[in-house]
Amino acid sequence: MTFAKMRILCTGISHKTAPVALRERLAISGDALPAALDNLSSRWAGCEFVVVSTCNRTEIYAARPLHGSPREHELHAWIAEYFSVDPRDFSHSLFTHSGASAARHLFEVASGLDSLVPGEGQIVSQVKEAHAAAVNAGCCRSVLGELFQTSLHVAKHARSETNIAAGKVSVASVAVQCLCDELGTLEGKTILAIGAGKINSLVLRRLAAEGKAHRILLANRSAQKAHALCIQGACIVEWADLPAAIMQSDAIISCTSSASPVITAKMLAQACAAPTRRLPVIDLAVPRDVEDSARDLAHVRLLNIDDLEAVVRRTLEGRRDFSTVQAIIDDHMKQYLASFRTRLAAPTIDALYDRMRRLASQELEAANARLSTHDDAAADAEIMQKAMHRMIGRILHPAVANLRKWSQGDGAEIYLEAVRKLFDLGPGEAPPKP
Numbered sequence: 001m002t003f004a005k006m007r008i009l010c011t012g013i014s015h016k017t018a019p020v021a022l023r024e025r026l027a028i029s030g031d032a033l034p035a036a037l038d039n040l041s042s043r044w045a046g047c048e049f050v051v052v053s054t055c056n057r058t059e060i061y062a063a064r065p066l067h068g069s070p071r072e073h074e075l076h077a078w079i080a081e082y083f084s085v086d087p088r089d090f091s092h093s094l095f096t097h098s099g100a101s102a103a104r105h106l107f108e109v110a111s112g113l114d115s116l117v118p119g120e121g122q123i124v125s126q127v128k129e130a131h132a133a134a135v136n137a138g139c140c141r142s143v144l145g146e147l148f149q150t151s152l153h154v155a156k157h158a159r160s161e162t163n164i165a166a167g168k169v170s171v172a173s174v175a176v177q178c179l180c181d182e183l184g185t186l187e188g189k190t191i192l193a194i195g196a197g198k199i200n201s202l203v204l205r206r207l208a209a210e211g212k213a214h215r216i217l218l219a220n221r222s223a224q225k226a227h228a229l230c231i232q233g234a235c236i237v238e239w240a241d242l243p244a245a246i247m248q249s250d251a252i253i254s255c256t257s258s259a260s261p262v263i264t265a266k267m268l269a270q271a272c273a274a275p276t277r278r279l280p281v282i283d284l285a286v287p288r289d290v291e292d293s294a295r296d297l298a299h300v301r302l303l304n305i306d307d308l309e310a311v312v313r314r315t316l317e318g319r320r321d322f323s324t325v326q327a328i329i330d331d332h333m334k335q336y337l338a339s340f341r342t343r344l345a346a347p348t349i350d351a352l353y354d355r356m357r358r359l360a361s362q363e364l365e366a367a368n369a370r371l372s373t374h375d376d377a378a379a380d381a382e383i384m385q386k387a388m389h390r391m392i393g394r395i396l397h398p399a400v401a402n403l404r405k406w407s408q409g410d411g412a413e414i415y416l417e418a419v420r421k422l423f424d425l426g427p428g429e430a431p432p433k434p
Contacts, residue, residue, distance in 0.1 A: 015305075029053075029257055030257075034133065046065065048145075050148060051133075052109070054123070110127045111158040111159070112158070120165075124155045154328065172200075193207070194218075194256060216234040220256070246268065252280070252282065253284065256285055256289050259287055272297060278299050282303045352396065363388070364385055
């Protein structure tokens with residue numbers, strides 16, 4: 001299946017369209033991603049798939065045959081079946097992009113424009129990892145491969161040429177800023193970090209950079225991972241001692257990959273038994289680490305990833321270079337679409353040359369049959385063949401050059417179809433709309 005005969009589709013949910021309560025129901029962990037990709041590619045053989053699933057989004061990118069499957073409604077049905085979720089629970093939050101719109105959306109995602117914290121750097125790694133997982137699963141080839149590679153070039157260009165990445169540009173740094181706002185200061189405080197993933201790695205670095213916390217505690221189910229992540233001065237807490245660590249802490253940041261809550265409302269109620277106790281808890285995990293009923297506890301201030309917007313708005317002050325990023329995306333879109341459209345003309349151009357060469361071969365064969373059989377007949381035939389092929393090249397060169405040029409415009413289908421009809425090349429396949 002050639003590039004020009006494929007259609008690109010993107011569907012999913014994000015922090016802009018769905019609350020964390022829904023996003024956690026449609027989240028795919030890194031460990032579960034290969035199985036999800038295998039499920040997709042097994043159902044729709046010959047198609048390409050990449051799944052980007054983070055705390056802020058779950059998006060399925062597909063490249064399918066022009067008139068084949070999966071269509072938008074089929075991907076929506078797959079989501080309902082795979083996650084065992086009633087379509088009525090998520091259909092209002094789904095978005096879908098196709099063709100050029102899908103490409104542009106991915107470029108905005110990779111560059112950080114579509115992030116909860118615009119310009120945050122982790123999304124670049126997440127897009128790269130999603131692409132690598134799909135390549136390893138054998139379901140990302142030429143079409144989505146080029147699209148995702150281009151998105152990473154866009155991200156690099158945007159981050160190097162604009163100030164979108166200036167300031168606090170990660171969910172982790174915004175979370176630490178929230179702690180500072182909630183506590184007034186980190187000075188003399190005990191902070192408990194739960195989880196040993198990438199986000200908590202950034203949290204610990206930010207806490208260490210602040211240098212004000214009296215004590216930093218780190219808890220994780222795997223003590224080995226906790227020790228590998230632990231920064232200088234942090235204390236490892238055994239998982240069995242988590243309730244006791246909560247009792248000792250002035251604030252908590254949690255971000256594990258657990259499929260169910262690791263902090264219950266009962267744990268927090270016991271930790272806040274004293275009437276003067278007030279405990280800020282920031283839950284960055286999707287699915288969430290803290291039981292939602294903990295919001296009802298009088299002395300617990302529970303914030304999830306959707307509650308960080310106020311700090312994000314302050315972070316954006318002085319960092320409004322989004323128009324420049326959009327201009328960079330515009331430039332890359334033009335280049336990407338030009339490359340895409342060039343491929344549309346390739347099958348017609350190849351068919352045109354093949355037809356001319358076949359006609360030339362037929363005429364040469366007929367001419368050779370009438371030529372004399374003198375000693376130099378074979379050499380003469382070779383000279384004639386080369387001359388004929390050079391003539392074909394010279395005749396077709398301006399036509400092919402113009403065809404490539406015109407295929408960049410909106411009338412590409414008209415020109416390609418006209419050439420096919422003029423030279424009787426057959427109907428071909430209708431080119432996709434970029």
